[in-house]
Amino acid sequence: MxxxxxxxxxxxxxxxxxxxxxxxxxxxxxxxxxxxxxxxxxxxxxxxxxxxxxxxxxxxxxxxxxxxxxxxxxxxxxxxxxxxxxxxxxAMLAHVRFGGHFVQAHVDTTATIIRREHDGDSLRLWFQLPEPTADRPSLMPYLIPKGYIAIDGASLTLTEVNDSQRIFGVMLVQHTQEKIALARKADGARVNIEVDMVGKYVRKSVIAALGGGSEDGMRRLVEKAVENVVAEQTKSTSVV
Missing domain, CATH: 2.40.30.20 (Elongation Factor Tu (Ef-tu); domain 3)
Incomplete structure (x- = not known):
């Protein structure tokens, strides 16, 4: 860890x-x-x-x-x-102060640096994840503004997330720019991405609880809720 x-x-x-x-x-x-x-x-x-x-x-x-x-x-x-x-x-020792977030150093995928912008002494960077495939599904469900992400192993805070374009951004303060290699990478370079492991467990547990381990479970839950609403409306109309 x-x-x-x-x-x-x-x-x-x-x-x-x-x-x-x-x-x-x-x-x-x-x-x-x-x-x-x-x-x-x-x-x-x-x-x-x-x-x-x-x-x-x-x-x-x-x-x-x-x-x-x-x-x-x-x-x-x-x-x-x-x-x-x-x-x-x-690797983390059990007795030290914990200052980042839980990182397994098991890289999920790579993303590409697509843009950068200086903001005073800070540096804003934007990245794009690859198109999802059958064996590598989208990681966007695990990315939320102000959530955690590990980029090239560095624990960083997400500043923005665009799900439709598979884009997310972070900001590096001057101290961080000096201490990690990310700021030295050029636009177009790949970076290693590991999403928050807690988010992975929560999402899998919720999906399993709703539908036996498949995302179809969420769809069935919504369909059932719609059927119930329609049935109640039909009942009310019949009574009137």
């Missing part, structure tokens, strides 16, 4: 691809390696990855992670190039 509060910006120093996936070496990472062990989880741009090798000294500290093709397909990490910075966060 993670908080979405980015601890450090690391630098991709090596990318090795093969048919099975990709190996990344992330350097300049010493500040988050003090308590590191092989097998630990580190969120890289919001994707939970397992440390397979690390050293606290060379290149300011580095660690190695392996990305399966599923991870490359779900995230923006396959787009990254050597020399680019990535957001890093260690």
């Amino acid at each position: 993670f908080t979405g509060l980015i601890e450090h910006l690391g630098t991709i120093s090596s990318i090795q691809r093969d048919a099975g996936g990709c190996t990344l070496i992330i350097s300049d990472s010493a500040p988050i390696l003090a308590d590191c062990h092989i097998g630990d989880s580190i969120a890289v741009n919001g994707a939970c990855l397992t440390v397979t090798e690390f050293d606290k000294v060379p290149l300011g500290g580095y660690f190695r992670v392996w990305l399966a093709n599923e991870t490359l397909d779900r995230t923006d990490l396959g787009d990254r190039k050597t020399g680019e910075q990535v957001n890093l966060e260690r």
Whole structure:
């Protein structure tokens, strides 16, 4: 489990691809390696990855992670190039202050940066989600203004949501712009998206309660309510 509060910006120093996936070496990472062990989880741009090798000294500290093709397909990490910075966060400890929101670092999909606008020292960014498919349904039901979202692993607050166009916006204050890699990405770049896990559980539970685990249940509930209203109106007309 993670908080979405980015601890450090690391630098991709090596990318090795093969048919099975990709190996990344992330350097300049010493500040988050003090308590590191092989097998630990580190969120890289919001994707939970397992440390397979690390050293606290060379290149300011580095660690190695392996990305399966599923991870490359779900995230923006396959787009990254050597020399680019990535957001890093260690798994949350039970005794620390919790300041973000519950982030699993299981990326749901990617979105595209479509526009930016400076607002004083702050930066407003707008993103568009891809068209939903059968195996990747729309995430818009989980997005609400002032709700949580993790973008490249950073816990951010939604400032606006446009369901019909699959667009949402956030605002980065100056401090956040300096601490995460998002502000450095260009328009058209992809970002990793994880919606609020609490919203996922609530929506699934409500759908299951209304219709046995299918969204058809909501439709049947509405149809039943309409039938009841029509029946009551028919009854009233007959009495008159």
